[in-house]
Amino acid sequence: MGMMLTMRNDPLNDVAMSEPEEASKMREFSLEEVKSSKRKILVIYKNDVFDITSFVNAHPGGKDKIMLAKGSFVEPYWSYYPQHTNNKYVVDSVLKPMKIGTLKESDRDSAPPAPNPYVSDPVRSHSLRIITPTPCNAETTSEGLENWLTDSDDFYVRNHGPVPLASEKDSWSINLFSSPLKVSEIKSLAKSGKLSEISVTATMQCGGNRRGYYRKKANGTQWGHGAISNARWKGVRVRDLMEHLDVKEEGKWLNALSEDGTLVSIPRHKVEDVNGDVILAYEMNGEDIPRDHGYPVRLVVPGYVGVRNVKWVKKVWFGEEVSSMWQTGLAYKILPTDVDSKKVEKVDLSKYKGMMEMPVTSVIRKAVVGKDGVLRCEGFAWSGGGRGIHRVDISVDGGSSWHCVDLKEGKDQPPHKAWAWTFWEAEVDVKDVNVEEVVVKAVDVAGNSQPSEGKDIWNVRGLGNNSWHYKRIDREDDWDNSRFG
Amino acid sequence: MGMMLTMRNDPLNDVAMSEPEEASKMREFSLEEVKSSKRKILVIYKNDVFDITSFVNAHPGGKDKIMLAKGSFVEPYWSYYPQHTNNKYVVDSVLKPMKIGTLKESDRDSAPPAPNPYVSDPVRSHSLRIITPTPCNAETTSEGLENWLTDSDDFYVRNHGPVPLASEKDSWSINLFSSPLKVSEIKSLAKSGKLSEISVTATMQCGGNRRGYYRKKANGTQWGHGAISNARWKGVRVRDLMEHLDVKEEGKWLNALSEDGTLVSIPRHKVEDVNGDVILAYEMNGEDIPRDHGYPVRLVVPGYVGVRNVKWVKKVWFGEEVSSMWQTGLAYKILPTDVDSKKVEKVDLSKYKGMMEMPVTSVIRKAVVGKDGVLRCEGFAWSGGGRGIHRVDISVDGGSSWHCVDLKEGKDQPPHKAWAWTFWEAEVDVKDVNVEEVVVKAVDVAGNSQPSEGKDIWNVRGLGNNSWHYKRIDREDDWDNSRFG
Numbered sequence: 001m002g003m004m005l006t007m008r009n010d011p012l013n014d015v016a017m018s019e020p021e022e023a024s025k026m027r028e029f030s031l032e033e034v035k036s037s038k039r040k041i042l043v044i045y046k047n048d049v050f051d052i053t054s055f056v057n058a059h060p061g062g063k064d065k066i067m068l069a070k071g072s073f074v075e076p077y078w079s080y081y082p083q084h085t086n087n088k089y090v091v092d093s094v095l096k097p098m099k100i101g102t103l104k105e106s107d108r109d110s111a112p113p114a115p116n117p118y119v120s121d122p123v124r125s126h127s128l129r130i131i132t133p134t135p136c137n138a139e140t141t142s143e144g145l146e147n148w149l150t151d152s153d154d155f156y157v158r159n160h161g162p163v164p165l166a167s168e169k170d171s172w173s174i175n176l177f178s179s180p181l182k183v184s185e186i187k188s189l190a191k192s193g194k195l196s197e198i199s200v201t202a203t204m205q206c207g208g209n210r211r212g213y214y215r216k217k218a219n220g221t222q223w224g225h226g227a228i229s230n231a232r233w234k235g236v237r238v239r240d241l242m243e244h245l246d247v248k249e250e251g252k253w254l255n256a257l258s259e260d261g262t263l264v265s266i267p268r269h270k271v272e273d274v275n276g277d278v279i280l281a282y283e284m285n286g287e288d289i290p291r292d293h294g295y296p297v298r299l300v301v302p303g304y305v306g307v308r309n310v311k312w313v314k315k316v317w318f319g320e321e322v323s324s325m326w327q328t329g330l331a332y333k334i335l336p337t338d339v340d341s342k343k344v345e346k347v348d349l350s351k352y353k354g355m356m357e358m359p360v361t362s363v364i365r366k367a368v369v370g371k372d373g374v375l376r377c378e379g380f381a382w383s384g385g386g387r388g389i390h391r392v393d394i395s396v397d398g399g400s401s402w403h404c405v406d407l408k409e410g411k412d413q414p415p416h417k418a419w420a421w422t423f424w425e426a427e428v429d430v431k432d433v434n435v436e437e438v439v440v441k442a443v444d445v446a447g448n449s450q451p452s453e454g455k456d457i458w459n460v461r462g463l464g465n466n467s468w469h470y471k472r473i474d475r476e477d478d479w480d481n482s483r484f485g
Numbered sequence: 486m487g488m489m490l491t492m493r494n495d496p497l498n499d500v501a502m503s504e505p506e507e508a509s510k511m512r513e514f515s516l517e518e519v520k521s522s523k524r525k526i527l528v529i530y531k532n533d534v535f536d537i538t539s540f541v542n543a544h545p546g547g548k549d550k551i552m553l554a555k556g557s558f559v560e561p562y563w564s565y566y567p568q569h570t571n572n573k574y575v576v577d578s579v580l581k582p583m584k585i586g587t588l589k590e591s592d593r594d595s596a597p598p599a600p601n602p603y604v605s606d607p608v609r610s611h612s613l614r615i616i617t618p619t620p621c622n623a624e625t626t627s628e629g630l631e632n633w634l635t636d637s638d639d640f641y642v643r644n645h646g647p648v649p650l651a652s653e654k655d656s657w658s659i660n661l662f663s664s665p666l667k668v669s670e671i672k673s674l675a676k677s678g679k680l681s682e683i684s685v686t687a688t689m690q691c692g693g694n695r696r697g698y699y700r701k702k703a704n705g706t707q708w709g710h711g712a713i714s715n716a717r718w719k720g721v722r723v724r725d726l727m728e729h730l731d732v733k734e735e736g737k738w739l740n741a742l743s744e745d746g747t748l749v750s751i752p753r754h755k756v757e758d759v760n761g762d763v764i765l766a767y768e769m770n771g772e773d774i775p776r777d778h779g780y781p782v783r784l785v786v787p788g789y790v791g792v793r794n795v796k797w798v799k800k801v802w803f804g805e806e807v808s809s810m811w812q813t814g815l816a817y818k819i820l821p822t823d824v825d826s827k828k829v830e831k832v833d834l835s836k837y838k839g840m841m842e843m844p845v846t847s848v849i850r851k852a853v854v855g856k857d858g859v860l861r862c863e864g865f866a867w868s869g870g871g872r873g874i875h876r877v878d879i880s881v882d883g884g885s886s887w888h889c890v891d892l893k894e895g896k897d898q899p900p901h902k903a904w905a906w907t908f909w910e911a912e913v914d915v916k917d918v919n920v921e922e923v924v925v926k927a928v929d930v931a932g933n934s935q936p937s938e939g940k941d942i943w944n945v946r947g948l949g950n951n952s953w954h955y956k957r958i959d960r961e962d963d964w965d966n967s968r969f970g
Contacts, residue, residue: 269901275754334932336878336889353875353900357931384931385870390838393821399941404821415838416754441941446842446869447819447949448933449942456884456926457934464932 026100031107035071042100044073045091047108050098060329065261073111080117080161081135117162122291125153131221135159136292139226145365145380148409148423149201150229152285157292158206158227164259164312169288169296174280175315177247183282183296186236195236195244200277202302202419203230203382204309207332207355210469211462214454218462219341225363225469228382230420231293233300235281238271238316251318254278256299259312263324266301266308267356275386275417277302280313302419303386305355307332327354335459344460358384359464360450362392362424362442364471373431375438375473377405380421383444388418392442394426396435399452399468403428415445439470511585516592520556527585529558530576532593535583545810550746558596565602565646566620602647607776610638616706620644621777624711630850630865633894633908634686635714637770642777643691643712649744649797654773654781659765660800662732668767668781671721680721680729685762687787687904688715688867689794692817692840695954696947699939703947704826710848710954713867715905716778718785720766723756723801736803739763741784744797748809751786751793752841760871760902762787765798787904788871790840792817812839820944829945843869844949845935847877847909847927849956858916860923860958862890865906868929873903877927879911881920884937884953888913900930924955 029049034042041053052066059066061081069077078084084091118134128138136159144154166172170184190197206227208220221227238254241247253265270276281289281300289295294311301308307326322328330344333352362381369375375396381389389411393402403426410422441450451457454467514534519527526538537551544551546566554562563569569576603619613623621644629639651657655669675682691712693705706712723739726732738750755761766774766785774780779796786793792811807813815829818837847866854860860881866874874896878887888911895907926935936942939952 267901269760269899273758273760275758334875334928336876337887338878338889353873353930355932356900357872359932359934385872387842387870388838390819391821393823402822404823414754415841416752443819443942445838446933447840447844447951448931449844449936449951451934451936452941453937456937457928466932466934 026102028104029101030104031110034103037071041067041070043069043071044103044111045075045095047103048099049101049103050095051100052098055094055098060325060331062261062263062325075111076114079114120165121163124157124292127151127154128157129224129226131223135161136163137221137223139223140229141226142365144229145226145363148230148420149285150231152231152287152290152293155229155231155284155290155293156204156206156227158221158306159260159292160262161260163291166259166291166295166312169282172296174297174313175317176241177245177249177317179245181245186241186280186297187282189244190236195240197234197236198277198279199232199234200279200281200300200302200419201230201232202277202300203228203421204306205358205361205382207305207307207358207463208461208465210361210465210467213465213467213469214458214462216455216458218458218460220462227306228363228380228421231284232286233279233281233298234283234286235279235297235300238278238280238299239274239276241280242271247318249318251320253319253322255315255317255319255324256310256313257315258310259314262307262310262326264308264310264326265319265322265324266299266304268318270301270304270356277417277419280316302417303357303384305332305358305384308356322354330461332463333461334457334463335461337456337458339460341460355463356384359466360384360387360389360442360444360448361466361469362440362450363469364394364438364440367438367471367473369430369435369473369475373429375428375430375435376425377428377438378423378425379440379469380410380423381440381442382421383418383442383446383448386414386417386419387444387446387448388413388415389422389424390443390445390447392422392424392440394428394438394440396428396430396433396438396473398437399439402441418445435473437470437472439468441468511587513589514586515589516595519588522556526552526555528554528556529588529596530560530563530580532588533584534586534588535580536585537583540579540583545814545816547746547748547810560596561599564599605650606648609642609777612636612639613642614709614711616708620646621648622706622708624708625714626711627850629714630711630848633715633905634770635716637716637772637775637778640714640716640769640775640778641689641691641712643706643791644745644777645747646745648776651744651776651780651797654767657781659782659798660802661726662730662734662802664730666726666730671726671765671782672767674729675721680725682719682721683762683764684717684719685764685766685785685787685904686715686717687762687785688713688906689791690843690846690867692790692792692843692948693946693950695846695950695952698950698952698954699943699947701940701943703943703945705947712791713848713865713906716769717771718764718766718783719768719771720764720782720785723763723765723784724759724761726765727756732803734803736805738804738807740800740802740804740809741795741798742800743795744799747792747795747811749793749795749811750804750807750809751784751789753803755786755789755841762902762904765801787902788842788869790817790843790869793841807839815946817948818946819942819948820946822941822943824945826945840948841869844951845869845872845874845927845929845933846951846954847925847935848954849879849923849925852923852956852958854915854920854958854960858914860913860915860920861910862913862923863908863910864925864954865895865908866925866927867906868903868927868931868933871899871902871904872929872931872933873898873900874907874909875928875930875932877907877909877925879913879923879925881913881915881918881923881958883922884924887926903930920958922955922957924953926953 138157189195209227212222299310360383365379367377405426408423623642674680694712697707784795845868850864852862890909890911893908
């Protein structure tokens with residue numbers, strides 16, 4: 001029961017609530033009846049019985065997950081994914097219309113007690129801004145963004161459920177193209193030189209970074225601009241593993257399954273490209289990957305949206321079609337601007353591809369006017385697909401005129417595989433100007449630029465917000481205020 | 486003496502004219518003195534003598550070209566490149582300050598008669614809109630843009646000089662990585678199966694397409710939206726030729742030299758990428774390549790700006806550095822918005838890379854309201870680097886609300902090598918709306934979108950204009966009016 005359910009519509013909007021069937025048609029069920037039903041798939045929630053037969057294939061979390069609750073109570077499963085119970089829409093608009101009766105009095109409240117699946121989640125650094133604790137969604141703060149290489153403690157966290165309890169790292173086994181391979185074996189191959197061990201410094205960004213800056217609310221975690229971080233990953237190329245294992249599997253998509261159930265697909269050409277740098281990583285910033293970031297092994301897909309960088313990898317194989325809801329569902333598709341939460345149910349999702357690379361973006365991390373009347377401003381710029389940053393401009397008059405800034409760390413990356421962000425800084429004399437805010441825009445090496453306004457790229461899932469970033473100018477060293485634009 | 490000279494500054498703007506040296510310091514030269522000067526490089530124009538020693542390395546057309554005129558009259562050379570004489574700036578601001586004297590009366594007007602180098606240019610189709618005849622710059626009209634595969638006759642022409650008089654096509658020899666190879670030999674290798682013959686359908690676009698739509702004038706050919714076309718090219722991959730010839734040359738750049746002197750560089754990874762599809766083409770749309778488009782052989786670099794698709798290829802080799810002015814000069818660099826024709830002389834050009842891939846763009850070809858009150862609208866969308874089109878939206882209220890259109894031919898290309906444009910069409914009921922114009926914007930598979938206004942991406946060379954495209958709606962079948970936006 002994945003968290004995606006919450007994304008199918010916006011519970012806060014004025015969705016017309018469907019009425020449940022009339023009470024007269026309802027009947028009583030025994031727990032045994034619910035369990036043994038063959039024609040219909042029945043589940044129980046709060047002692048009501050629901051026929052979810054027609055819904056299982058549409059379950060945003062996947063059919064496999066919802067089928068775990070078949071013939072029984074959903075509560076133990078929902079405790080893993082509080083998005084269900086926290087969301088009035090899920091209960092009132094999705095579940096209620098499927099109600100067909102109630103549970104016999106003698107069988108009521110026999111659901112097994114719900115464990116707290118998050119009890120084993122790692123302790124997070126105080127330097128993160130926690131947006132939702134369970135599952136953990138936490139963004140990097142301005143302080144964390146100060147370092148070109150983000151400290152692992154400061155690296156943004158975007159989990160879809162509890163952090164898996166990994167076994168001893170070396171005995172963690174991955175089903176790699178049908179060959180079981182332990183992390184220790186992969187490392188041995190690398191250390192012995194049979195496989196090249198490579199390091200990739202890559203910026204990862206959540207597809208929903210800056211979602212909270214859209215003026216029109218979009219459903220999902222209300223990120224500021226900190227769902228982006230940069231780390232050095234070490235591991236082996238998947239293409240080298242394929243060669244080593246003499247993989248003959250066909251199929252246009254590399255599938256990767258996480259221990260937490262996340263299943264995503266990467267186009268084969270990205271994996272096979274010698275410049276694609278898709279690696280199975282077992283180190284982050286020179287140490288074991290922290291549990292929040294995929295311990296013990298993570299698929300790193302530089303230049304692609306965060307979700308494709310699967311954590312806690314258990315299985316990797318090729319397939320001909322993309323089938324998981326992480327690709328075919330609504331969650332990571334940039335839908336047309338006119339598709340709001342009312343229209344979204346009618347959209348033919350197959351017409352739109354899931355996000356892979358991401359658009360050019362830039363952010364002002366800090367903007368301070370000193371006593372000398374000089375504005376000192378710094379931040380980062382990044383583009384997906386490894387496209388380097390061509391230029392960054394800032395404006396202190398709302399975009400009427402622009403100053404080209406100095407590019408710093410990251411500017412010397414190869415322009416076709418600039419996986420990491422580029423830092424920038426600028427000084428502008430504003431002694432004679434009454435400035436309150438500064439705005440930034442970047443251009444990547446393909447000439448792509450950022451749209452001026454979020455409204456022109458708004459989409460119901462709030463993805464890919466790369467509109468110009470505005471920041472209120474501080475007179476002192478306090479730069480936590482951003483204008484939502 | 487390349488045409489680039491005209492691009493170094495805007496002759497129509499208020500450039501302060503430098504004063505020539507005072508007449509008192511001038512002296513008389515004999516033709517013999519000019520010819521035999523060793524310490525200085527002297528040339529003659531209109532019987533005045535100029536010391537161009539300090540300028541030759543800065544000549545936008547390259548040192549080789551300007552040195553042809555050393556010790557003699559520039560007129561015969563300038564007749565090839567009328568940009569020089571047509572441009573007051575070149576004569577008054579570049580040349581005049583270098584004047585050091587006049588030619589002795591008895592030697593005056595002894596310049597050889599200037600031939601008309603364009604006399605052998607091919608006859609062009611009436612379906613093209615000729616912007617400049619010599620060199621030919623001509624754009625595809627709305628009628629020509631109607632076909633997904635552009636007729637060769639309708640394909641836009643962007644030449645930098647006269648069209649070379651090619652020898653018999655089969656005996657045309659190319660110096661390929663130091664091996665002389667005739668076109669006939671390359672074809673034989675392909676036909677015999679020693680090399681794969683491949684076809685690539687690729688859209689080419691001039692870096693300055695839609696330059697004329699910038700409200701603030703940018704120097705260069707004032708293209709509308711027709712400096713873009715789509716053709717099917719046949720030939721052999723350069724990477725396959727490298728393998729066949731066992732090329733050991735090192736260097737990060739593939740250089741390609743045209744018979745007309747154009748010299749450009751392509752990053753090596755693009756050439757080596759099996760999905761890069763860089764070919765030496767000897768057919769266009771199933772026939773010999775027309776002379777205007779590179780007969781007999783053209784380097785086709787799909788997804789890259791037009792100029793990198795070198796015509797009339799004579800020599801191909803690898804090098805460690807980019808040296809030609811087609812890369813390092815101003816001509817194909819997107820400079821900051823604040824760099825106008827006054828500031829451009831002070832810009833450190835080495836900070837900005839030359840264009841390679843291009844940004845996502847879209848154009849409305851036709852927008853007609855029928856008697857039934859339905860607006861029928863069609864056009865194309867394209868993005869550089871092979872990035873497919875994710876979505877196209879149109880608006881009939883200036884961008885307040887959007888309609889997602891239907892994608893047509895081109896939509897099924899692989900999203901990572903969608904070299905050709907995607908056509909689209911839409912029908913919008915406008916019976917109850919008072920509409921005068923329609924506007925389009927596209928999103929590519931990397932989530933890149935188009936900026937709403939040209940002013941936000943304006944640059945002194947007028948490159949990469951991918952701002953939203955506006956089109957006045959016609960009530961009848963007459964769609965030649967475009968709002969310049």
